[in-house]
Amino acid sequence: MSSTANYSSDPNQNDQDTDRTSATVLAHHDVTDALQLRANLRYSALTDGFGYVYLAEGTGPDGTIYNRAYFGQDRDVRELVGNVILQYDAQFAAFDSSTLAGIEFNDGQSDVTAAFGAASPIDIANPVNGPDAVPATYLDETRDALTRSAFVQQNLSFDDRIIATVGLRRDWLELETTSRLTGQTAQADYAETSWRGALTYKVSDALSVYGSYVESVAPPSIGVEPERGSQYEVGVKYEPAGVNGIVSAAVFDLTKDNVSASVVQGDGTIRQQLIGAYRARGFEVEGKAELTDSLEVIAGYSYIDTEVERGTARGVDVTGDTFGTVPTHTASVWVNYTQPAGEVLNAQTFGGGVRYVGDYFYGIPNEGKSDAALLVDASYGYALEEDAEVTVNVSNLFDEQHVVGAGTANYYNPGRSIAVTLRQSW
Structure with a gap:
């Protein structure tokens, strides 16, 4: 960063x-040698909030005096997710069969508050912060x-060479939004069906080829x-x-x-907006190998390669x-x-x-673009005993900072973070 650069925000308002908490329960029971029952339940709670002051777009500066604005948001999210799955395995001559059937549910509730308003202007030649902003909610x-779901999936393997999978899923979605500003409540119900299929052929013990088709359905905003x-x-x-090792x-x-995205509106607020349809094409390569017993x-x-096939944002095609x-x-x-x-x-x-x-590009329309970035991560694990281990993971080891998004202001990537995990197995 240049030594002449000025900090134009307000640390007192940034x-x-x-705060994230979660608890998970996993259960597995072998009913018979061929029939298995699994059940999973997770509760999670998330409370987060942010606020920042930034140079406002729109009118140009008055000499070295720049107008600023404030944007902030608070969220309180609770989610309960669970499923029950039955799996039946059987063998018929040269065929191996595995049948799965189950139900799922996802019950989520969130309280969201967002505020926006003018902040005190700043003289970039002599940056001194004025009174705190009083934004309007x-x-x-x-x-x-x-969301409640029911699904079934059938896997068939012939002579351990040809593997076929087909699955069918039905989702029932119930949405409700209540505004505390207007007192109005909006509701919507949807029922959607999706399916998937895949076919794998083992050319040899070392080489396999496959093809797949997958459909997905995501809960919308009401009215979309x-x-x-x-x-x-x-x-x-x-x-x-x-x-x-393996290479894929x-x-x-x-x-x-029906893709939605966060779009900055003309008044400076940020709202989810229906963009339209987009397409992504590409390829990926991944390899994993144990070069030695320790390495x-x-x-x-x-x-x-992504492209918006049909869409409008802020009235722009x-x-x-x-x-x-x-x-x-x-x-x-x-x-x-690994050191033994x-x-x-x-x-x-x-x-x-x-x-x-x-x-x-930061968003739609394509008005700003990020720089490429190189980040370094590290980890250390120590076996306390046979079934217990402590692990330290460091993300962005050198605390590299760069702009990753822009809307009402620039957003930076997460700085260095350290996570310590204690794992015990029974």
């Missing part, structure tokens, strides 16, 4: 806090979303049809002889309809634009080294890697 609502997606994929998996490659074609390498690369925040190129390399237990220390694992994120 803040971001996040333009959004204050409760959102309820209940559910976002629907479909993806075709063709790939290959190869396990080289003499190496404990795939090409894909993904389309989505493991994982590497990957992906290329994605964005057909042909690139979809926002989706880099064309991404790549990563990760290395793990010695006379003094137990087993240790040292990890390190590099992530490359290519440039991308």
Whole structure:
């Protein structure tokens, strides 16, 4: 950063806090040798909020005096997710069969408040902050979303060479939004069916090829049809002889309809807006290998070409634009080294890697673009005993900072973060 650059925001009004809590219960019961029952339940709660002052767009500066604005949002999200799955395995001559059937539910509620307004102007030649902004609340609502699903999936394997999978799913979506500003409540119910299928052929013990088709349905905002997606994929998996590793490659074609995105409105507020339809095509390559008993390498690369096939944002036709925040190129390399237990220390694992994120447009319309970034991560694990381990993961080790998004202001990537995990197995 240039030594002449000025900080034009207000540290007294810039803040971001996040508090996340979750609890999960997993249950598994073998009813018979062929029939299994699984049930999972997770509750999570998230409270987060942010606020910031930024240079306002629109009117130009008066000499060195710039107008500023304030934007902030608070969320309180609760979610209960669960499923029950039955799996029946059978064998008929040269066929192996596995049948899955189950139900799922997702009950979520969130309270969202957003505020926007003018902040005190600032003289960039002599930056001194004025009185705190008094923004007006333009959004204050409760959102309820209940999804109930039933699904069935059939897997068939012939002579351990040809593997076929087909699945069918039905989702029932119930949405309700209540505005505390107007007292009005809006409701919507949807029922959607989707299916998936895949076919794999083992050319040899080392080489497999596959093709798949998958449909998806995502809960919408009220007044908008559910976002629907479909993806075709063709790939290959190869396990080289003499190496404990695997290399996989795939090409894909993904389309989505009724896509929504966060769009900055003319008055400076940010709202979800229906864009239309977009398409993503590309390929990805990934490899994993244990070079020695102690050394493991994982590497990957992906290329994605996105395009808005039909859409309008802020009254502007964005057909042909690139979809926002989706880099064309991404790549990563990760290395793990395990030090066996010695006379003094137990087993240790040292990890390190590099992530490359290519440039991308910040949003739709394509008005601003990010720089490519290179980030370094690291980890350390120590075996406390046979079934217990403590792990330290450091993301963005060198605290590299760059702009990753722009709306009412520029947004930066997360700085260095450290997570400590204690894992116990029984």
